[in-house]
Amino acid sequence: MTREGRAKAAANLSSQGIDGLVAIGGNGTFQGATLLYDEHMIPTVGVPGTIDNDLYGTDFTVGYDTAINTAVEAIDKIRDTADAHDRVFYVEVMGRDAGFIALDVGIAGGAEYIAIPEIEENFEAIRQKLTTGGRQRSSIVVIAEGCFNGGAVDLARRMSEFVHLHYRVTVLGHIQRGGSPTARDRVLAAKLGSAAVAGLLHGELNVMAGEINNKVVLTPMRDTWEKKKAVDNSLVELSQILSI
Structure with a gap:
């Protein structure tokens, strides 16, 4: 103003x-x-x-509690299709400068990796998490929108060179802002x-x-x-x- x-x-x-x-x-x-x-x-x-x-x-x-519950509900549904089709899902949640949503949602949704702005980006750590030690074939990575230059889309593209599984990117976006409180x-x-x-x-x-x-x-x-x-x-x- x-x-x-x-x-x-x-x-x-x-x-x-x-x-x-x-x-x-x-x-x-x-x-x-x-x-x-x-x-x-x-x-x-x-x-x-x-x-x-x-x-x-x-x-x-x-609004925070409503947002994380909305996101967890979405991730529960994504987990079903990830398991059924042996896919890696990169799920982007809101949080350009803060990782509160991603952290809580990732823990509640059982994510294999959570990327938040407060922790230095570590592409290699994600790669190892998804490929090392008999890693289960389906995985979910939760990413706060402020991580990596292109968010989940960029991370998924780069990771596809090392993780040879079908992958999907889901950007929850403004769905987190709506719904019944x-x-x-x-x-x-x-x-x-x-x-x-x-x-x-x-x-x-x-x-x-x-x-x-x-x-x-x-x-x-x-x-x-x-x-x-x-x-x-x-x-x-x-x-x-x-x-x-």
Whole structure:
């Protein structure tokens, strides 16, 4: 949003008698909300709503649980055809800069390998995983869209020189953004939405309502994108153990 656009938005809020704003979204939304506050003193509290789960200040974002359940359901179906036809499937999930979706989905779906942006790309490790030690003939590799220059398509093409099995690429794409919300997402949205309104009523300014260790917390909105949220290293280790 341009400076002129923000000024117009502030004027519209004022003309409608709106003196506080609940911003629902990810880092782009919160950056815009912060500018509205800095330039026009619009009281704002954020609610983390992004399937990427990459916002600092909350364990989970609204929409994440629905997205990973949608992806796991798809991978379960893909596993059936992979086993039936002895194929390698490269499944690309969302996560340009963060591997939360790929990591959870890969573990839940029993992937033979999971590639995420937080871990250095290792083509050789994938090749060995798929070809060494009597590897089962059908395999599933889960790739976050931010990995390898061309995502799953590029990885599959390069890997076909070493893995002499039929392969398919499935890009789940925006299917992860739709669907009926899970119960967990609905409860989280209710808790954080309520906390956001309470924050506005109590004069909390330019913060995000999140949940950490099952407790609602307020985090300065700028921290949500300036500070890096790390993936759980224990889950990375678990994924490597389970794929042996």
